[in-house]
Amino acid sequence: MITMNKVSKHYGAFQVLTDCTTHVAKGEVVVVCGPSGSGKSTLIKCVNGLEPFQSGEVTVNGISVGDPRTDLPKLRAHVGMVFQNFELFPHMTIVDNLTVAQVKVLGRDPAEAQDKGMALLDRVGLKVQALKYPGQLSGGQQQRVAIARALAMDPICMLFDEPTSALDPEMINEVLDVMSELAQEGMTMMCVTHEMGFAKRVASRVIFMDQGRIVEDDSKDAFFANPRSDRAQQFLAKILQH
Amino acid sequence: MGYSWNWDVLLQPSATGDGTYLGWMFYGFKMTIGLSLSAWLMALILGALVGVLRTVPNKALSGLAAAYVELFRNIPLLVQLFIWYFVLPELAPAALGDAFKQSNPIVQQFVSALLCLGFFTSARVAEQVRSGINSLPRGQKNAALAIGFTLAQAYRYVMLPMAFRLVVPPLTSEFLNIFKNSAVCSTIGLLELAAEGRQLVDYTAQPYESFIAVTLAYVLINVVVMFAMRRVEAQVRVPGYMGGH
Ligand SMILES: Nc1ncnc2c1ncn2[C@@H]1O[C@H](COP(=O)(O)OP(=O)(O)OP(=O)(O)O)[C@@H](O)[C@H]1O
Ligand SMILES: [Mg+2]
Numbered sequence: 001m002i003t004m005n006k007v008s009k010h011y012g013a014f015q016v017l018t019d020c021t022t023h024v025a026k027g028e029v030v031v032v033c034g035p036s037g038s039g040k041s042t043l044i045k046c047v048n049g050l051e052p053f054q055s056g057e058v059t060v061n062g063i064s065v066g067d068p069r070t071d072l073p074k075l076r077a078h079v080g081m082v083f084q085n086f087e088l089f090p091h092m093t094i095v096d097n098l099t100v101a102q103v104k105v106l107g108r109d110p111a112e113a114q115d116k117g118m119a120l121l122d123r124v125g126l127k128v129q130a131l132k133y134p135g136q137l138s139g140g141q142q143q144r145v146a147i148a149r150a151l152a153m154d155p156i157c158m159l160f161d162e163p164t165s166a167l168d169p170e171m172i173n174e175v176l177d178v179m180s181e182l183a184q185e186g187m188t189m190m191c192v193t194h195e196m197g198f199a200k201r202v203a204s205r206v207i208f209m210d211q212g213r214i215v216e217d218d219s220k221d222a223f224f225a226n227p228r229s230d231r232a233q234q235f236l237a238k239i240l241q242h
Numbered sequence: 243m244g245y246s247w248n249w250d251v252l253l254q255p256s257a258t259g260d261g262t263y264l265g266w267m268f269y270g271f272k273m274t275i276g277l278s279l280s281a282w283l284m285a286l287i288l289g290a291l292v293g294v295l296r297t298v299p300n301k302a303l304s305g306l307a308a309a310y311v312e313l314f315r316n317i318p319l320l321v322q323l324f325i326w327y328f329v330l331p332e333l334a335p336a337a338l339g340d341a342f343k344q345s346n347p348i349v350q351q352f353v354s355a356l357l358c359l360g361f362f363t364s365a366r367v368a369e370q371v372r373s374g375i376n377s378l379p380r381g382q383k384n385a386a387l388a389i390g391f392t393l394a395q396a397y398r399y400v401m402l403p404m405a406f407r408l409v410v411p412p413l414t415s416e417f418l419n420i421f422k423n424s425a426v427c428s429t430i431g432l433l434e435l436a437a438e439g440r441q442l443v444d445y446t447a448q449p450y451e452s453f454i455a456v457t458l459a460y461v462l463i464n465v466v467v468m469f470a471m472r473r474v475e476a477q478v479r480v481p482g483y484m485g486g487h
Contacts, residue, residue, distance in 0.1 A: 050384050077390025087385035090483045091403045100399055105390035135482025153389060 001026045001157050001188045002047055007056035009042060016042050017053065018212045024157070029189045031199040031220075034209035035235060040192040043209065044159050047190065048072075048079045061156055077105050080150030080158040084166050086142040088134035094145055095121065095130040098152045106153065113152075120148040124178055140171030147178055157188035164195060194239055200224060208232045251446045252455060263442055264455075270438030271459050277355055277434060278421045284360035285420065289367025294397060296372040307368070314365035319426055322362055327354035327430045347431070355427035363420050370412045374405035407478050414471040421463050435459055 002024040009017040017039050024030050032040050045051035046058050049065045049072045058065040063075055088097050098117030102108045108116075121127045124144040126137075134142055143163055150158060160179065164172040176198050183189055183202045193199070199206055199220060206223040208216035210231045216223060227233045252264040295307035314322070327350070331339045342350060378401055386396035428437035439456035443449045 045384075048388055050387060073387070073390050073392045073395075076388055079388075081385075081388035083381050083385060085379065085381050087379070087381040089382070089385075089400050089404075091407065091480045101389040101391065104395060104399060133481040133483065135480065137482075149389070 001028075001061060002190065003057075003059045004043075004046070005057045007043075007046055007053050007058060009046070009051065009053040016212050017046070020056070020209075020212075020214050022207060022214060022217050024188060024190055026188050027186045028204045029183045029187075029191065029202050030205045030207060031203040032190065032192045032207045032209060033194055033196075033199070033235070033239075034215075035231075038209040039212040040209055041161050042212075044161050044190060044192055047159055048076045048081060050081075073105070077101070077153055078156050080147075080153060080155035082143070082146050082150055082158065082160045082163045084162040086134070086139070086146045086166070088142055088146055088149070090134050093131050093133060094126065094137070097134065097145060098149050101149075102152055116152055117148075120151050121145070124148045138171060139167045140174045143167065143171075143175045144178055147175070147182075151182075155187075157190070158182065160189065160191040160193065162192050162194070164193065196224075196236070196239060208235065210235075245450065247451065248448055249451055251448045251451060252442075254446075257445050263446055266438050266441060267435070267455060267459065270433055270435040270456075273352075273433060274421065274424050274435040275463070277352065277359065277427065277432070278424045281356050281359035281363060281424070282417060282420050284356070285363035285367050285416075288360070288364035290371055292364065292368035293371025294375070294402070296368065297375045298393070311365045311368050314361045315369070319358070319362055319423055320429065323354065323358045323426060323430060326358045327351070351427070351430050351432040354430060355424070355432050358427070359420060359423060362423070363416060366416050366419075367413065370409045370416065371405065374409040374412075375401055377408060378404055404480075407480065410471065410475050410478065414468065417467050417471065418464055421460065421467070 004020050004022050007017055007020040008015070020039075020043055022030070032044065034040055042051050046053050047060060047065065049058075049070075053066065056066075060075060060079060063070055065072070065075065088094075089100070092100060095114065095117050098120060099110065099113040102113035102116065103110050118127060118130060121130055124147060126141055126144055126148070129137060129141065129145075134145070137145065147163075163179070164175050167175065172195070176195060179189070179191070180198070180202050191198075191203075203220045206216070206218060206220055207214055208223070208227070208229070208231075210229075215229050216227060216232050218228075223232075224236070227236055252267070253262050255261070256263050256266060292307045292310050295303050296311070298304055317325075331342045333339075334342070342353075382400055382404070383396055386400040387393070391399065424434055425436035427434055428440070431437075433441075435456055439452055442452035442455070446452060
């Protein structure tokens with residue numbers, strides 16, 4: 001579904017990504033972790049072309065992201081993305097957040113889009129909030145809306161960039177529950193997260209990044225049982241203390 | 243030396259026999275409003291366009307927009323007015339320049355004043371629009387692109403609606419400025435409010451009444467503009483949104 005082959009990116013002299021190679025098969029859930037500044041966000045944004053890269057190749061469903069002939073908006077419409085800060089559109093009601101792109105990008109009939117939006121809101125438990133505005137919802141609720149907004153586009157895979165790290169602790173689980181459910185339904189997912197409990201329960205594989213390189217790319221069990229690199233061992237020791 | 247107040251002078255028939263002195267003032271008042279509102283409309287449209295262009299990734303377009311802003315913002319208003327009124331008709335193609343010079347003098351004055359105020363203010367509006375767009379959270383653009391919007395759609399549906407809400411308060415002061423700046427246009431002979439004020443002083447020899455009346459007219463404009471812009475602000479307020487003034 002997603003392949004990355006020797007992807008490298010630099011800002012001037014600063015190397016953000018170096019020869020990143022990995023593959024996410026259909027239905028897999030891959031968790032990406034690593035210290036701050038290691039390039040996790042940059043890596044995941046290369047998948048839908050939000051970050052350009054200088055060398056290497058990324059393909060989604062066989063379509064090359066870096067190819068200038070690729071219709072990026074069309075590709076992105078089917079790659080869901082969820083951000084650390086939710087990024088709902090603040091001037092639209094919750095239900096409009098879920099319908100606007102269905103109508104303007106996919107060309108769906110507004111009534112049909114609305115039905116789909118309401119069904120998805122119901123699914124994340126927020127149907128009663130449909131006519132409120134994002135600023136009137138809690139962080140956890142906003143993030144669930146953001147997930148529903150991505151799902152409304154019928155994505156073939158989903159990207160998450162630290163979806164719970166801006167949330168108060170008591171709201172983290174409501175978001176992780178939605179994500180776990182998605183994973184169980186077979187959604188292909190690439191998640192940057194430090195929620196190791198989630199990784200242990202849901203992930204198929206874990207990627208560990210350090211200084212712009214993919215240092216470990218292992219099955220979940222192998223990664224948690226016996227991380228190969230010192231950096232990953234230290235990282236795990238630190239994060240599991242909390 | 244006591245000053246003898248005489249407010250009735252405003253209601254007396256004017257020396258030229260065309261109505262009262264108050265009528266003169268009202269003519270200037272209408273001219274100021276007509277000029278300022280049409281220049282404001284022009285400034286809003288051009289300013290929004292140029293402000294957006296300043297933020298696009300295309301270097302040529304954003305550079306062009308930056309040059310536009312610098313040009314119209316940094317040349318003094320009075321100089322710009324003289325260029326529009328005195329210089330450009332000479333530089334324009336002969337047919338156009340002559341047509342301009344043969345038209346009604348009031349039309350000449352009004353068109354020059356409109357172009358001058360419109361372009362000058364558009365540069366200032368553009369700066370406000372640009373800073374409004376830049377003050378949006380960076381993630382908004384990414385979120386809009388990630389869901390499949392083209393860059394144009396991201397502006398249209400996501401960034402501009404929020405940016406315009408953010409710029410309503412700074413635009414209020416630009417809107418007020420355009421009425422004040424319109425007074426400069428009396429220097430090319432346009433009989434707007436300030437010019438009529440000076441006329442009143444000359445003809446009635448009652449300077450205090452004349453200037454007080456004109457001042458009150460400007461105050462009235464300010465009050466109405468502020469009130470209208472407050473209404474706009476309240477109309478577009480987003481429930482639950484506390485972000486960025
Ligand atoms: N526009 C930019 N110009 C220069 N350097 C940048 C830019 N954007 C990111 N970087 C650098 O690239 C590196 C990787 O950034 P990235 O956001 O991908 O890290 P991350 O692993 O997601 O970190 P975090 O856990 O803090 O989110 C960082 O060192 C960052 O400072
Ligand atoms: Mg990050």
